[in-house]
Amino acid sequence: MPSRGKKRGRGALKDTKEPAFKVAKSEISGEGGESVPVKTSGERNPGKTSAGEASTKGTKKTYTHWLMKSEPESRMEKGVDVKFGIEDLKAQLNQTACWDGVRNYQARNFLREMKVGQMAFFYHSNCKEPGIAGIVKVVKEAYPDHTQFESKDPHYDASSSKENPKWCMVDVQFVRMTKRFIPLAELKLHHQAHKISGGALKDMTLFTRQRLSVQPLTVEEFEFVLSLEEEKQH
DNA sequence: GCCAACGTTGGC
DNA sequence: GCCAACGTTGGC
Numbered sequence A: 001m002p003s004r005g006k007k008r009g010r011g012a013l014k015d016t017k018e019p020a021f022k023v024a025k026s027e028i029s030g031e032g033g034e035s036v037p038v039k040t041s042g043e044r045n046p047g048k049t050s051a052g053e054a055s056t057k058g059t060k061k062t063y064t065h066w067l068m069k070s071e072p073e074s075r076m077e078k079g080v081d082v083k084f085g086i087e088d089l090k091a092q093l094n095q096t097a098c099w100d101g102v103r104n105y106q107a108r109n110f111l112r113e114m115k116v117g118q119m120a121f122f123y124h125s126n127c128k129e130p131g132i133a134g135i136v137k138v139v140k141e142a143y144p145d146h147t148q149f150e151s152k153d154p155h156y157d158a159s160s161s162k163e164n165p166k167w168c169m170v171d172v173q174f175v176r177m178t179k180r181f182i183p184l185a186e187l188k189l190h191h192q193a194h195k196i197s198g199g200a201l202k203d204m205t206l207f208t209r210q211r212l213s214v215q216p217l218t219v220e221e222f223e224f225v226l227s228l229e230e231e232k233q234h
Numbered sequence B, C: 001g002c003c004a005a006c007g008t009t010g011g012c
Helices: A025-031 A086-090 A105-113 A184-197 A219-228
Strands: A055-057 A061-062 A065-070 A096-098 A119-124 A131-144 A170-182 A214-217
Touching: A065 A131, A065 A219, A086 A096, A086 A119, A086 A131, A086 A170, A105 A170, A105 A214, A119 A170, A119 A219, A131 A184, A170 A184, A170 A219, A184 A219, A214 A219
Parallel strands: A065 A119
Antiparallel strands: A055 A061, A065 A214, A096 A170, A119 A131, A131 A170
């Protein structure tokens, strides 16, 4: 939904109450976030916590790099155009926008993990040429997504309350375009080759959880994708 | 426009 | 708690 959700327009910068960490049990599916990491009881923490590395802390990985999907082409959803490509981000005041409209628990939980200064790929989805168009950085950490309370908004959620907001957003700022557009098809070729060779993209979330609109990348994945910038396409 | 993948809902 | 039906995402 970030793709299905991202919309133009600055979000009001009002800061309401922090979303409680406690969430309704109906949200369990997403409550753990990418909670998946095996919880081996008693297993001692490998302690492999190099800065920036997807580290194993306790039972859950922490990430420092992300990929966020948004739709660069016009599409009407409940009478509202949800188009928001990287050019739209660049056009915002301070080239900064709130990442509203995320309505998936896993994606939301990743938004909550994001820290100021962290980098994310801006991915163009549901369009002629899907792929990575640029790089953005987190400039404000998770706070309530105001659009969940607005009945006219395509992502209005009647089941959420201001006392206990269900959905959050972060603010991101444009950093730069990638040196060249990196098409999904190209990433997929690497992913498939890496599944055999054991390369950096072998488990890339873009392919293992294809519908997730806000997703983490390991440092290795992020750097490998960056290395593709330098390649001339066939 | 088709449809695979997959998240959510609700009956039981 | 299972799982079929349904809805959404998003590539192609």
